[in-house]
């Protein structure tokens with residue numbers, strides 16, 4: 255039964271809370287760096303400490319604003335578009351520090367990545383993005399294919415015989431039925447090439463937490479929604495996906 259092996263639903267506030275703590279600590283560190291460098295800067299130029307201080311205040315305020323914007327988006331409140339395009343850049347910068355801080359509290363990297371995906375998906379859904387089926391690209395990882403399957407599907411997923419041995423066949427059937435572009439990617443580089451070649455208006459990616467986290471950020475500003483794969487046999491081997499969850503997500507993205 256798939257329901258017994260589904261990953262636990264990640265908490266959105268975990269990611270946002272930890273990022274806000276990280277932001278606060280970074281601001282403190284920047285203040286410390288400014289204090290330490292004050293005299294040296296003043297020796298170079300009288301107004302340099304003030305200029306440097308103003309720059310650090312601007313960076314801290316801006317990134318704090320972008321994080322608050324995400325909190326507003328998650329709460330369903332109006333957000334400022336200005337912050338949208340910088341949100342992922344700020345996450346990329348703060349995330350490695352957040353992972354280290356999380357470790358102190360016993361929070362695993364995967365939990366944080368899962369929480370990021372939950373936040374990102376919620377923002378995607380609240381944006382009410384709808385695209386025609388042929389402008390939606392669905393990307394699946396190669397490990398979703400049954401390891402013993404002799405058919406080469408990474409160049410052309412149509413080589414799948416839809417035998418029911420793995421979820422690739424289910425996704426192919428859905429693609430035939432609904433008309434979205436489906437591709438199986440062996441890695442981030444190939445996934446990016448497929449995105450460039452197909453020029454979709456939105457992406458639905460199926461992958462593990464780590465790959466979804468980097469993938470969603472990589473394709474930005476293209477809207478992307480993630481569905482976590484299920485790993486009953488450990489990572490990267492005969493993985494599965496909850497097809498009902500994929501169907502639910504597709505119904506929310508594809509225009510009627």
Ligand code: SF4
Pocket residue numbers: 399400403404405407413414415416417418419420421422423424
């Ligand atoms: S569904 Fe397709 S990819 Fe999966 S085992 Fe059957 S033929 Fe191979």
